[in-house]
Amino acid sequence: MSRIGKKPINIPAGVTVDVSEHNTVTVKGPKGTLVREINPDIAVKVENNEIVFKRPTESKRHKSLHGLYRSLVNNMVIGVSEGYKKELELVGVGYKATNQGQVLELALGYSHNIFFSLPSEVSVATETPKGKNPTVTLEGVDKELVGQIAAKIKSFRKVEPYKGKGVRFKGELVRRKAGKTAAKK
Secondary structure (H helix, E strand, C coil): CHHHHHCCEECCCCCEEEECCCCEEEEECCCCEEEEECCCCCEEEEECCEEEEECCCCCHHHHHHHHHHHHHHHHHHHHHHCCEEEEEEEECCCCEEEEECCEEEEECCCCCCEEEECCCCCEEEEECCCCCCCEEEEEECCHHHHHHHHHHHHHCCCCCCCCCCEEEECCCCCCCCCCCCCCCC
């Protein structure tokens, strides 16, 4: 954990980083702005186009916070410069996905459709190519939020191991189980 914290974060072109006296880091870039409060024990400095993190002691708690906040700020820098994208695939007969603005409508084999309202920070796109499984694409600058929403959508219909039906990430491998075998003679 501590080795990650020692590594400085390079600030790409077009991204500005401000650290306030209350240890609040603000990262602005072409895709948006993110703000995060840092624990007062961890010192954050911007020098030579790099963000550097320092911890006061070698205690286990400070080492873990050091690595944690370095990773969180690094994710913020990547988010405002490149953004994050998650693709979900709906595997199952009759499974459908459509969206009206920020409202995602999912038909996942239940007696009713699921309407899921997404926050404005995350954009959603649905696609149903002919002969393939429907896909839901989530994009945003906050890695934590995009991942949390993807996990929530996956929880509506977890992948079952016998037929492989359910909501999964694109390219995710699902371990399949063998079903019942015929009775022996």
